[in-house]
Amino acid sequence: MHLEELRTLLDRHARPDWTTAIDGVLISKVDRSDPPAPSTSGTVLAVIAQGAKRLALGDRVFEYHAGQYLVASVDLPVTGQFTRADPEHPALGFGLTLEPSAVAELLLLAGAGDAPRTAGAASSGIYVSDAPDALLDAVVRLLRLLDEPRDRAVLAPLVKREILWRLITGEQGATVRQLGLADSSLSHVSRAVRWIREHYAQPFRVEDVARLSGMSVSAFYRNFQAVTAMSPIQFQKQIRLQEARLLLATHPGDVTGVGHRVGYDNPSQFSREYRRQFGAPPSQDAARLRHAARSPAGALP
Numbered sequence: 001m002h003l004e005e006l007r008t009l010l011d012r013h014a015r016p017d018w019t020t021a022i023d024g025v026l027i028s029k030v031d032r033s034d035p036p037a038p039s040t041s042g043t044v045l046a047v048i049a050q051g052a053k054r055l056a057l058g059d060r061v062f063e064y065h066a067g068q069y070l071v072a073s074v075d076l077p078v079t080g081q082f083t084r085a086d087p088e089h090p091a092l093g094f095g096l097t098l099e100p101s102a103v104a105e106l107l108l109l110a111g112a113g114d115a116p117r118t119a120g121a122a123s124s125g126i127y128v129s130d131a132p133d134a135l136l137d138a139v140v141r142l143l144r145l146l147d148e149p150r151d152r153a154v155l156a157p158l159v160k161r162e163i164l165w166r167l168i169t170g171e172q173g174a175t176v177r178q179l180g181l182a183d184s185s186l187s188h189v190s191r192a193v194r195w196i197r198e199h200y201a202q203p204f205r206v207e208d209v210a211r212l213s214g215m216s217v218s219a220f221y222r223n224f225q226a227v228t229a230m231s232p233i234q235f236q237k238q239i240r241l242q243e244a245r246l247l248l249a250t251h252p253g254d255v256t257g258v259g260h261r262v263g264y265d266n267p268s269q270f271s272r273e274y275r276r277q278f279g280a281p282p283s284q285d286a287a288r289l290r291h292a293a294r295s296p297a298g299a300l301p
Contacts, residue, residue: 002136006049009143010092022156026095036081038242041072041301043098051091052084057126058229064128072301073175074125074190077238094139103180125227127172135166188213189227200239201263206232241277252286
């Protein structure tokens with residue numbers, strides 16, 4: 001019953017830009033299975049109500065379908081593809097941005113023993129689970145508020161807190177709880193991820209980023225690999241190539257300049273790594289990007 005109503009609500013309120021009248025809530029409606037496309041995951045809960053999606057993070061592949069949910073606890077470079085979507089049966093999904101401050105507030109409110117203890121070591125930044133009825137029920141009630149503007153401002157924050165609580169106490173609770181703990185391994189890795197994103201064009205030493213994140217080199221490398229499924233240098237390369245692709249969409253004739261702007265001093269290396277990542281050399285891919293209609297990138301993992 002929950003899935004049936006969820007599909008109806010998502011189909012009715014889907015917009016081309018995937019936004020809704022409730023802050024932090026996204027709705028995806030995709031009516032075709034395009035080739036895999038790179039994007040960033042964001043920190044998000046994503047629930048599939050119809051269709052299926054495949055997501056690749058480093059060497060890990062996650063597949064989830066109707067009745068399942070995905071949690072991304074760190075903003076990661078991923079490659080995604082809806083594997084079951086057509087005009088008669090579009091893929092329909094719900095997304096909710098996860099805010100560390102909101103998780104922290106709930107953990108402070110919880111009584112001793114109400115929220116399970118969180119393990120110290122970081123785990124994968126992405127997980128997939130079956131959605132329990134209580135979580136689906138809360139998601140449906142939140143979406144119903146799109147039809148109830150008078151009640152939305154008061155009730156939507158309450159239902160979003162309930163959804164967070166269902167996540168905190170659910171199967172993926174350990175990862176979600178680490179989002180709200182300032183000194184958790186996940187928080188340390190998130191700090192490093194933010195730094196690399198902000199300085200992606202600069203060379204760096206892993207030792208320096210480990211120190212910035214507040215971890216020893218061995219602990220940092222181990223936890224970074226566990227969360228992101230790649231090394232810090234591999235992560236930087238993914239960010240560089242994704243940024244290059246965005247730049248090439250607007251500067252298609254300046255391949256060498258774009259490569260330099262994202263940190264590549266060697267044009268041959270840039271072209272080689274770009275082709276390996278996106279299946280075509282930069283100039284050819286730029287032409288393809290200009291003529292292809294793209295869905296919003298990164299709106300839902």
